Amino acid sequence: MSRIWNFSAGPAVLPAEVLEQVKDELLDWHGAGCGVMEMSHRGKEFTAIIEAAEADLRELMGIPGNYKVLFLQGGATQQFAQIPLNLLSIGASADYLVTGSWSKKAVKEAQRVMAGTASVRVAGTTEASGFTRFLDAAEIAIDPDAAYVHVCTNETIHGVEVDCSRLPQTTVPIVADMSSHILSRPVDVSKYALIYAGAQKNIGPSGVTIVIVREDLLGRAPATIPTVMDYAVMAENGSMLNTPPTFAIYVSGLVFKWLKRLGGLAEVEKINAHKAELLYVCIDGSEGFYRNPVRVADRSRMNVPFTLANPELDAAFLAESKAAGLASLKGHKSVGGMRASIYNAMPTDGVRALVEFMQDFRKRNA
Ligand code: PMP
Numbered sequence: 001m002s003r004i005w006n007f008s009a010g011p012a013v014l015p016a017e018v019l020e021q022v023k024d025e026l027l028d029w030h031g032a033g034c035g036v037m038e039m040s041h042r043g044k045e046f047t048a049i050i051e052a053a054e055a056d057l058r059e060l061m062g063i064p065g066n067y068k069v070l071f072l073q074g075g076a077t078q079q080f081a082q083i084p085l086n087l088l089s090i091g092a093s094a095d096y097l098v099t100g101s102w103s104k105k106a107v108k109e110a111q112r113v114m115a116g117t118a119s120v121r122v123a124g125t126t127e128a129s130g131f132t133r134f135l136d137a138a139e140i141a142i143d144p145d146a147a148y149v150h151v152c153t154n155e156t157i158h159g160v161e162v163d164c165s166r167l168p169q170t171t172v173p174i175v176a177d178m179s180s181h182i183l184s185r186p187v188d189v190s191k192y193a194l195i196y197a198g199a200q201k202n203i204g205p206s207g208v209t210i211v212i213v214r215e216d217l218l219g220r221a222p223a224t225i226p227t228v229m230d231y232a233v234m235a236e237n238g239s240m241l242n243t244p245p246t247f248a249i250y251v252s253g254l255v256f257k258w259l260k261r262l263g264g265l266a267e268v269e270k271i272n273a274h275k276a277e278l279l280y281v282c283i284d285g286s287e288g289f290y291r292n293p294v295r296v297a298d299r300s301r302m303n304v305p306f307t308l309a310n311p312e313l314d315a316a317f318l319a320e321s322k323a324a325g326l327a328s329l330k331g332h333k334s335v336g337g338m339r340a341s342i343y344n345a346m347p348t349d350g351v352r353a354l355v356e357f358m359q360d361f362r363k364r365n366a
Pocket of ligand 1: 074
């Protein structure tokens with residue numbers, strides 16, 4: 001069996017050694033006589049699995065004790081609605097920084113679900129410059145009375161990433177969509193009120209969404225909120241008010257153990273910085289044959305969009321890269337061109353193979 005180098009933006013590549021372990025345990029998990037997909041979420045086996053997953057995630061990210069970790073469903077998209085429904089009371093307001101397609105979707109959904117109840121405001125946007133950079137401090141106007149300010153710290157489509165040390169200094173609670181770069185680098189969780197991420201990029205299979213929320217934000221939802229959407233109820237029930245996505249939680253837990261074996265997030269960050277460097281050097285050194293439009297300081301280490309100077313070569317690039325075992329390089333339809341997503345589970349050898357292909361393709365077509 002030969003595996004492709006999978007550059008998909010998500011669902012994305014998973015670590016081969018995790019998949020091997022899943023294969024080994026698929027029919028019989030640790031002598032239970034059945035696999036994880038088949039066992040009760042209330043049994044002692046699954047309880048051990050979810051507790052270990054939470055403990056490992058807490059250790060990896062250094063999550064302080066006054067934060068709850070929730071394993072939810074509905075994807076990051078559901079969080080676009082669930083966040084304002086939980087955190088915005090009648091007449092209150094929230095601020096959103098809009099730096100790409102995903103934060104734009106987040107603000108739209110918040111406006112939709114809070115229409116007539118609370119105000120949802122754009123406190124800064126880079127849309128006029130094509131979402132090719134993060135906001136500068138002078139472009140951000142956060143209302144000090146806002147219930148929260150929402151930011152997407154890695155825009156998966158536009159390839160714009162911001163380190164939390166560069167977020168605005170504010171007393172307003174910060175809510176962050178980290179779907180596409182969570183666990184790719186250390187993060188100071190205490191700077192955030194709430195962090196959320198869909199699993200299918202840097203955590204595990206699709207189907208589970210992780211929400212890390214500071215305890216003082218719980219219990220603010222109106223009594224009319226659907227029960228499964230109430231963070232406080234989910235926290236009280238250990239994410240098991242109803243059946244959680246058990247298999248996705250199990251595989252995510254194995255990924256957390258894999259990250260710990262790699263040495264934790266400081267080590268993982270070094271590998272990611274190196275992989276991204278290889279690719280950006282290739283793009284920037286191509287004399288304009290390839291181009292990444294993002295301001296250098298804001299370039300994502302996880303999602304690298306690039307265009308070919310001659311778009312007539314796009315189809316050949318995609319066909320030939322696919323034939324060379326490099327898959328899912330087509331850019332998002334809204335921006336065109338190419339995109340290489342190089343999450344934690346993409347080995348450095350995969351990025352090297354891509355760089356070699358890109359150099360060869362350029363030689364043959366320049
Ligand atoms: N936010 C970001 C940054 C994303 O990349 C995505 C998915 N690509 C989403 C939100 C939406 O996630 P989901 O499909 O899990 O709802």
